[in-house]
Amino acid sequence: MIRIFCFSGTGHSMAVAKFFSESLRTEITDISQETTIPCTKSEISIIVFPVYCGNIPKIVKSVLPKINSKYFVLIATYGRISTGNVLWESARLVKGKVIAAEYVPTGHTYLDEPAEFDDEILKPVLKMIKQPKEIVVKKERKGILPFIFPNLRSRLGVKINRTSDCNKCALCEISCPMQAISDGKISKKCIRCLRCVKSCPRNALEVTYNPLLKKYIEKYISQK
Ligand SMILES: Cc1cc2nc3c(=O)[nH]c(=O)nc-3n(C[C@H](O)[C@H](O)[C@H](O)COP(=O)(O)O)c2cc1C
Structure with a gap:
C-alpha cells in the first residue's frame, strides 16, 4: 500500500x-x-x-x-x-x-x-x-543561515494582523500546525507558514512584510 x-x-x-x-x-x-x-x-x-x-x-x-x-x-x-x-x-x-x-x-x-x-x-x-530500490541521499553543504534563529527571523520579517472582518470562527486556530493561535492572538510559537491566513474564509488575517525581507527574496530569485 x-x-x-x-x-x-x-x-x-x-x-x-x-x-x-x-x-x-x-x-x-x-x-x-x-x-x-x-x-x-x-x-x-x-x-x-x-x-x-x-x-x-x-x-x-x-x-x-x-x-x-x-x-x-x-x-x-x-x-x-x-x-x-x-x-x-x-x-x-x-x-x-x-x-x-x-x-x-x-x-x-x-x-x-x-x-x-x-x-x-x-x-x-x-x-x-x-521498482523500489534503496538509494543513498547525498549530504549537502547547509551554510550558517539556517542555524541563526530561523523562527525569530521569520517573525521579524512577516507580521500577521487580525482585522475587524474576523468573526472568531477559530478556523485559524485549528489550522495552525504549531498551536500558536489562541483567542485570535498569535504567540511566539508561530513559524509564519501562513496556513492560518489561507484558512480564513473572511480574509481577516492581513500579512505585512518587512521591505528588506521582500527585497532580499526578490533579488535572490531574480539572480537565479
Ligand atoms: C517560514 C518560511 C521559510 C522559508 N524558507 C525558505 C528557504 O530557506 N529557502 C527557500 O528556497 N524557500 C523558503 N521558503 C519558501 C517555501 O519553501 C516555498 O514557497 C514552499 O514551496 C512553500 O510550500 P507550502 O506552500 O506548501 O508551505 C520559506 C517559506 C516560509 C513560509
Whole structure:
C-alpha cells in the first residue's frame, strides 16, 4: 500500500502531493496535526513538505519518525532560494529505506506566487516508486543561515494582523500546525507558514512584510 503525507502552509507542497495522488490514485494524509498519522505499516510512504529557513518544518520533523513504512519517498518544495540539507536530514529521521528524494522548486510563500511546479522533475520518481530500490541521499553543504534563529527571523520579517472582518470562527486556530493561535492572538510559537491566513474564509488575517525581507527574496530569485 502506498500512502501520501503532506504538510503545506500555502498550498505549494499540496500541489505536489496532489500530483502523486492523481498519478497513483491515493488519498493524501495532512500531517499538520500529529494525530492523523496511521499506526499500520505501509509499503511506500511519500512525504511532501516545504523547506523553511533551510530547515525541515518542526511539525514534519516530529512526524517523520512516527510514520511506519518499508520504503520512503522524500519530496521537499522550496522557493528557489536555498534547500539547506533537508533531504539528507529527513532521510536520517525516517525508519525505513529511502527510494527517492527530490527537491522541487516552486513559488515562494512570501511572494504570493501560484502553486505551480514542473512535474517533469517528478516523473523519474514515479518510475522509482514502481521498482523500489534503496538509494543513498547525498549530504549537502547547509551554510550558517539556517542555524541563526530561523523562527525569530521569520517573525521579524512577516507580521500577521487580525482585522475587524474576523468573526472568531477559530478556523485559524485549528489550522495552525504549531498551536500558536489562541483567542485570535498569535504567540511566539508561530513559524509564519501562513496556513492560518489561507484558512480564513473572511480574509481577516492581513500579512505585512518587512521591505528588506521582500527585497532580499526578490533579488535572490531574480539572480537565479
Ligand atoms: C517560514 C518560511 C521559510 C522559508 N524558507 C525558505 C528557504 O530557506 N529557502 C527557500 O528556497 N524557500 C523558503 N521558503 C519558501 C517555501 O519553501 C516555498 O514557497 C514552499 O514551496 C512553500 O510550500 P507550502 O506552500 O506548501 O508551505 C520559506 C517559506 C516560509 C513560509
